[in-house]
Every structure is written in structure tokens, then in C-alpha cells.
Amino acid sequence: xxxxxxxxxxxxxxxxxxxxxxxxxxxxxxxxxxxxxxxxxxxxxxxxxxxxxxxxxxxxxxxxxxxxxxxxxxxxxxxxxxxxxxxxxxxxxxxxxxxxxxxxxxxxxxxxxxxxxxxxxxxxxxxxxxxxxxxxxxxxxxxxxxxxxxxxxxxxxxxxxxxxxxxxxxxxxxxxxxxxxxxxxxxxxxxxxxxxxxxxxxxxxxxxxxxxxxxxxxxxxxxxxxxxxxxxxxxxxxxxxxxxxxxxxxxxxxxxxxxxxxxxxxxxxxxxxxxxxxxxxxxxxxxxxxxxxxxxxxxxxxxxxxxxxxxxxxxxxxxxxxxxxxxxxxxxxxxxxxxxxxxxxxxxxxxxxxxxxx
Amino acid sequence: xxxxxxxxxxxxxxxxxxxxxxxxxxxxxxxxxxxxxxxxxxxxxxxxxxxxxxxxxxxxxxxxxxxxxxxxxxxxxxxxxxxxxxxxxxxxxxxxxxxxxxxxxxxxxxxxxxxxxxxxxxxxxxxxxxxxxxxxxxxxxxxxxxxxxxxxxxxxxxxxxxxxx
Numbered sequence: 001x002x003x004x005x006x007x008x009x010x011x012x013x014x015x016x017x018x019x020x021x022x023x024x025x026x027x028x029x030x031x032x033x034x035x036x037x038x039x040x041x042x043x044x045x046x047x048x049x050x051x052x053x054x055x056x057x058x059x060x061x062x063x064x065x066x067x068x069x070x071x072x073x074x075x076x077x078x079x080x081x082x083x084x085x086x087x088x089x090x091x092x093x094x095x096x097x098x099x100x101x102x103x104x105x106x107x108x109x110x111x112x113x114x115x116x117x118x119x120x121x122x123x124x125x126x127x128x129x130x131x132x133x134x135x136x137x138x139x140x141x142x143x144x145x146x147x148x149x150x151x152x153x154x155x156x157x158x159x160x161x162x163x164x165x166x167x168x169x170x171x172x173x174x175x176x177x178x179x180x181x182x183x184x185x186x187x188x189x190x191x192x193x194x195x196x197x198x199x200x201x202x203x204x205x206x207x208x209x210x211x212x213x214x215x216x217x218x219x220x221x222x223x224x225x226x227x228x229x230x231x232x233x234x235x236x237x238x239x240x241x242x243x244x245x246x247x248x249x250x251x252x253x254x255x256x257x258x259x260x261x262x263x264x265x266x267x268x269x270x271x272x273x274x275x276x277x278x279x280x281x282x283x284x285x286x287x288x289x290x291x292x293x294x295x296x297x298x299x300x301x302x303x304x305x306x307x308x309x310x311x312x313x314x315x316x317x318x319x320x321x322x323x324x325x326x327x328x329x330x331x332x333x334x335x336x337x338x339x340x341x342x343x344x345x346x347x348x349x350x351x352x353x354x355x356x357x358x
Numbered sequence: 359x360x361x362x363x364x365x366x367x368x369x370x371x372x373x374x375x376x377x378x379x380x381x382x383x384x385x386x387x388x389x390x391x392x393x394x395x396x397x398x399x400x401x402x403x404x405x406x407x408x409x410x411x412x413x414x415x416x417x418x419x420x421x422x423x424x425x426x427x428x429x430x431x432x433x434x435x436x437x438x439x440x441x442x443x444x445x446x447x448x449x450x451x452x453x454x455x456x457x458x459x460x461x462x463x464x465x466x467x468x469x470x471x472x473x474x475x476x477x478x479x480x481x482x483x484x485x486x487x488x489x490x491x492x493x494x495x496x497x498x499x500x501x502x503x504x505x506x507x508x509x510x511x512x513x514x515x516x517x518x519x520x521x522x523x
Binding site for chain 1: 365368369371372374375376
């Protein structure tokens with residue numbers, strides 16, 4: 001069992017720069033939490049505070065109810081997997097995986113059993129006599145994971161483990177991590193800036209920006225009901241289209257040279273904003289062809305199953321639509337599209353506008 | 359398979375992945391003792407043609423010895439059985455060396471001025487014997503350990519192969 005509580009964690013560096021502000025979270029036993037956000041948002045700093053590699057400036061960190069805020073990294077019973085693998089080049093894979101246990105002076109026979117078991121889980125049994133430079137990036141990352149597994153820690157910490165891999169390998173290794181989590185049922189904290197990793201791996205996602213937690217929720221919650229414009233823009237690929245200064249009048253949203261019809265439910269949601277301006281958000285995948293909205297196409301990207309149509313709507317408001325199938329628009333064409341699911345944001349607070357009672 | 363193994367089998371199985379460091383370390387010890395030997399021997403103020411030739415030959419042999427022992431240390435590290443024979447031969451040669459330079463120098467007299475003195479005094483002689491004997495013992499021990507381990511590993515791999523088949 002490993003329940004982790006992060007209570008009001010702050011990180012303030014010696015030069016008074018604050019990297020993390022009031023981070024609060026309860027991680028349940030066996031949960032895979034993904035911290036996601038752009039570079040410099042404080043996600044790795046938070047992970048390093050949990051690992052004990054950074055001092056916690058304020059707040060408390062509890063593992064299974066025990067305060068470990070001041071506990072040295074080596075005594076926290078956590079294992080960290082780094083982006084650059086951190087393997088010893090002169091040691092074989094077996095020796096790399098056994099290293100931490102050898103340092104602890106565990107019985108060599110016990111070490112052997114643990115290393116073989118971990119290697120079997122990770123499909124590394126045939127690689128144990130090789131050196132790290134004889135393995136591919138994905139295999140090296142698996143070795144790094146194996147080194148963590150043999151320790152049987154309470155919490156696994158992953159700091160952008162897939163960033164050094166090419167796209168194909170990243171996908172494969174991502175699936176391996178997911179399977180590993182299912183198999184070990186271990187508590188894991190995973191840092192990434194890649195939203196695909198976050199959406200596919202996480203039980204819950206923590207979206208961060210500039211040291212602040214923007215939203216904590218399941219992948220679907222973050223995608224479907226983002227708390228604010230940052231989360232809405234960060235989660236989803238291509239990112240959400242935003243249209244500022246859209247006025248809500250006559251049951252329609254008008255502004256920027258175009259207008260959008262609203263459903264009864266959407267009108268109900270925006271009731272409090274009648275006559276005011278809001279920000280309209282449309283995900284590219286919520287735009288479809290054969291509507292009344294005219295889009296001047298600048299270019300399109302055919303992705304096989306989908307086509308990304310780039311263009312302008314209204315008064316040169318840029319728009320990206322992700323439509324099904326293979327489309328053949330050319331620069332200068334006019335496409336007629338319609339908006340599906342819409343998101344509304346308060347223009348001052350940037351927070352999502354939700355139906356009262358939701 | 360792992361769970362069914364007893365401690366002895368696990369020890370055998372470990373050898374598939376862990377190098378034979380005990381044998382290779384004994385080789386390094388043999389090299390170290392040999393270095394101490396020749397540091398000790400070249401201190402002698404020989405002053406005679408015969409011993410100068412012996413010392414010259416000894417320098418060449420020392421270089422060859424270190425090279426071959428290092429080579430063998432890498433071989434035994436990977437449980438290569440044939441290197442055991444090479445180590446035993448080198449060990450025997452180290453014992454033979456005791457009866458060449460140190461013993462002869464210990465028995466020989468040289469005239470310095472008007473005084474007849476022993477080329478190699480007792481203390482130096484005993485030191486040389488200890489170094490050479492120690493080096494020989496390390497080499498032979500290394501060879502025996504490697505022989506035992508490599509045979510055990512061979513049998514273990516054979517057994518695994520049979521089980522897999």
C-alpha cells in the first residue's frame with residue numbers, strides 16, 4: 001500500500017523564484033498520476049520534491065500517513081526513472097539492474113531472483129549480458145524501469161521517460177508502461193509535457209501552468225470539461241480554437257465577423273452572460289463539413305484517417321478543423337463548416353462558464 | 359523456473375550473468391606481487407656481467423608475464439576454461455624463477471672494494487621469495503577457481519538447454 005499526500009507544497013529557490021505554488025493532492029494506492037504542462041510549469045520540480053531531490057520550501061509530504069517532508073531521498077522508498085536513463089555504461093544490463101540491491105548488500109541469490117523476475121516482466125531476459133550501448137533507446141528505458149522494479153519501491157516516479165525516444169518507440173514504450181502499471185498495481189507519478197502520454201496513461205491528470213495547478217481530473221474530465229482556457233488549450237491536439245469578444249445576444253454568439261447558433265442548453269448555460277462578451281472555444285474535432293459557416297482555406301494536412309483544414313473564419317480569425325476522411329481543399333477555397341460541441345470561457349477570469357448547478 | 363531453483367542452482371545460474379571476478383582479481387594480485395618483486399630485485403647493485411644479463415632477461419620476462427596474466431584475467435573473467443592452463447603455466451614459471459635470480463644472487467658473492475659481499479642479502483631474498491611464491495599461489499588459485507566455476511557453468515547451461523528442449 002502506498003498513499004501519497006501532497007499538502008500545500010511550495011518551492012521557492014534561493015534566488016526567491018517560486019516554482020511551485022500551493023500544490024495539493026491525494027494520490028490513492030495504485031493510482032497512476034500524470035503531471036502535465038509546458039516547460040517551466042513546475043511539474044518536474046514537484047516530482048523532484050516528492051523524490052527528495054529538491055527541498056520542500058513549505059507544506060507537507062505524507063507517505064502512508066507518515067510525514068516524509070524532511071526524510072532523505074534514499075530513505076523514502078521511491079524509485080525514479082529519468083529521461084536520460086542514467087545507466088552505467090561499463091556495466092551489463094544485469095549489473096545495472098542489480099546495482100541498487102548490491103549497494104544495499106542484499107543476498108546475491110535474492111538479487112538474482114529479483115533481477116530475473118524484473119527482466120522477464122520487461123522482456124529483457126535475452127539482453128542481460130549486454131552493455132547499455134548495445135540496446136535501443138526503448139530497451140534502455142526498460143532497463144531503467146527494471147532497475148526501479150527490483151527495488152520494489154512504494155512509489156514509482158517517472159520524469160519524462162519517453163522524451164528521448166522516437167515517435168514509434170515512444171508509443172510502444174508507453175503501452176509497456178501502462179501494462180507494467182496494470183501488472184504491478186503500483187502508485188506512480190509520471191511527468192510529461194506530452195498530452196498524448198497524459199491522456200493515454202493517466203488515471204488522473206494534474207495540469208500545471210506557471211507553478212499553479214490548473215485542474216486535477218480524469219483524462220476525460222480534462223478533455224471534456226476543462227476548468228479554464230489554459231487546460232482547454234493544452235489538452236487536445238490540434239489545440240482548441242479560441243474566439244475572443246463573442247457577444248451573446250438574440251440567442252446567438254456574434255463577433256469577429258461571424259455568428260454561431262446556440263442550442264437551448266447552451267443558451268441556458270450563457271444566461272448570466274446575456275449582452276456580455278465571452279470567449280468561445282471549439283475543438284478542431286468538433287467542427288464538421290456541410291454547415292453554414294464559411295471558412296477560407298489556406299492549406300490542409302491529410303493525415304490519412306483525418307484531414308486538418310487550416311483557414312480563416314469571419315474577420316481573419318484563424319481556425320483549424322479536423323474533419324473525417326481525406327479532403328482535398330486548396331489555398332483560397334471556401335469550405336462550409338459547422339460547429340458541434342462548444343466551450344465558453346469568461347473573458348476576464350478565463351474560467352469555463354458552466355451551467356448553473358453543474 | 360526461478361522459483362523452483364534451490365540456492366545452489368541459483369548460484370550456478372548467477373554465473374550466466376555475473377563475471378568471474380574472484381579469478382580475475384587473483385590475477386591482478388599476481389601482477390601486483392610480481393611488480394613488487396621486480397621493484398625489489400632491481401635495487402641490487404649487481405656490478406657483474408652475469409647478473410646484468412639475468413636482470414635484463416628478467417625485465418623482458420616481467421613485461422611478458424604482465425601482458426599474459428592480464429590477458430588471462432580477461433579470459434577467466436568470462437569463464438574461459440583454457441586460460442586456466444595458461445595461468446597454471448605462469449604460476450609454475452613464477453616458482454621456477456625463485457631458483458634463478460633471487461637464489462643465485464643470494465648465493466653469489468661480489469667484491470666491492472676489498473670486501474666480499476653477498477649480492478642479495480637475506481632480507482631482500484626472503485622478500486623476493488614471498489612475492490614470487492605469492493604471485494604463483496594467486497595464479498594457481500585463480501586457475502583452479504576458474505576451472506571449477508567454468509565446468510559448473512557448462513553443466514548448468516547444458517542442463518538448461520536440455521530442460522528447454
